[in-house]
Amino acid sequence: MTTPAENHSFNPDCAASQPCLAEYADGTLLPAEAARVAAHLAACPACQAELTQLRTLLHGLDALPAEVPPLALRENFLAMLAREKAALAANGQLNGLAADAARSFPTPLRGAKGGQPLVPAETAAPETAADTSRQLTQQWLRIAASVGLVAVGAALGLLLRWNGPPATAPLAAAPAPATAQLASQLTAAAIRPATATDRLRLVNEVPAQLAPGDPAVQALIHTLDADPNPNVRLAACEALFRLRADPRVGPALVEALPLQTDPNVQITLIEMLVALREKRALPQLEQLSQQPGALPAVRQQAANGVGQLI
Structure with a gap:
């Protein structure tokens, strides 16, 4: 049986x-x-x-607290990535130079007797010194141009990531029914039981550009203030930063800082407020920098933010 x-x-x-x-x-x-x-x-x-x-x-x-990475993790990773890119670029350029040199100065094959070349004399003759100099100069110019492009790209990436001003051109309005439905779904997810995965998916579906006064912005603000999951709040914070051209975003980020208890969300909010030059956040940052219950890393980040905004 x-x-x-x-x-x-x-x-x-x-x-x-x-x-x-x-x-x-x-x-x-x-x-x-x-x-x-x-x-x-x-x-x-x-x-x-x-x-x-x-x-x-x-x-x-869902209820597990998020791990707090060291503050220097991002800088260390970017520095390591830059070193690896430079090493790969230098290695590729040196290999290209070696191949070009081999093509410019072919080594004639020697016979077993007499040391005479086995290839015709016209193919074994090297190019003139002027041609060789010109080729090497062009190779080094390509190397310099590549390094310059990498440096300019990295600088532009950092500027666009944090310090880029809000777009002043008219924003392309997303379809009203889609964003209105998204806002209602976000609001409903905060009221009725829903998994953190569902709420995170809804936040990530918010477009990067919305029409002024779109209800999805207010739904994101409510999510940042009240969602019980720190990962969902962090995603809402990043979505609001992308929508920083909306006049409601700056004050909402200022008001959200005292409500946050998760270190990742606190540090991200501080970085965004500094990037937006939100001087209205100075009282909250000063209070957080002296708050005994906050992690030392958070207090230090808040103190740094005060120094940058004063």
């Missing part, structure tokens, strides 16, 4: 449904598959128990 557990292991319906239980618990399963799994769950206590365990695990993962 087989036990219920053995029947569960050999049941083909269970075997077909079990790989989908994690996505079903997270709410990301396609509707047709979700309907099939739901029909199976209605008659299978064993799969119901597995689903309960998966949901408990997912909620536990």
Whole structure:
């Protein structure tokens, strides 16, 4: 006689449904598959128990505090990346120079006797000194141009990442029904139970450009202030920074700083307020720099922000 557990292991319906239980618990399963799994769950206590365990695990993962990376991690990574790019570029250019030199000065093959070339004399003759000098000069000019482009690209990337001013050109308005629906979904997700994955997906769907007064901006502000998951709040903060041309964004970021308790969100907010030159944030930054309950890294970042905004 087989036990219920053995029947569960050999049941083909269970075997077909079990790989989908994690996505079903997270709410990301396609509707047709979700309907099939739901029909199976209605008659299978064993799969119901597995689903309960998966949901408990997912909620536990959502509640875990985010790891705080060292403040110097970004700078160290960018420096390492720059060194690797420079090494690869130099190696590629040197290999190109060696190949060009080999083509410019071919080595004639020698015979076994007499040391006479086995190739015709006209192909073994080297080019003139003027031609050789001109080729080497062109190679070094290409190297200098490549290095210059890398440096200019890195500088422009940093400027556009943090210090670029809000766009003054008219913003292309996103379709009103789409953004209005997105705003309502964000608001509804904050009221009714929804997984952090669903809320994060909704935040990431907000376009980088919206028409003035779009309701999605206010929904993002509410998400930054009230969402229980720090990763969702961090995504809302970054989405608002992309929409910084909206006049509601600057004051909202200032007001959000005292509400945050997660170090990653606090540090990101401080960096954005400094990039926006938000002097209205000075009282909040001064208070945070002296707050005993904040991490030392957060207090130091707040103090640095005060120094940059004064």
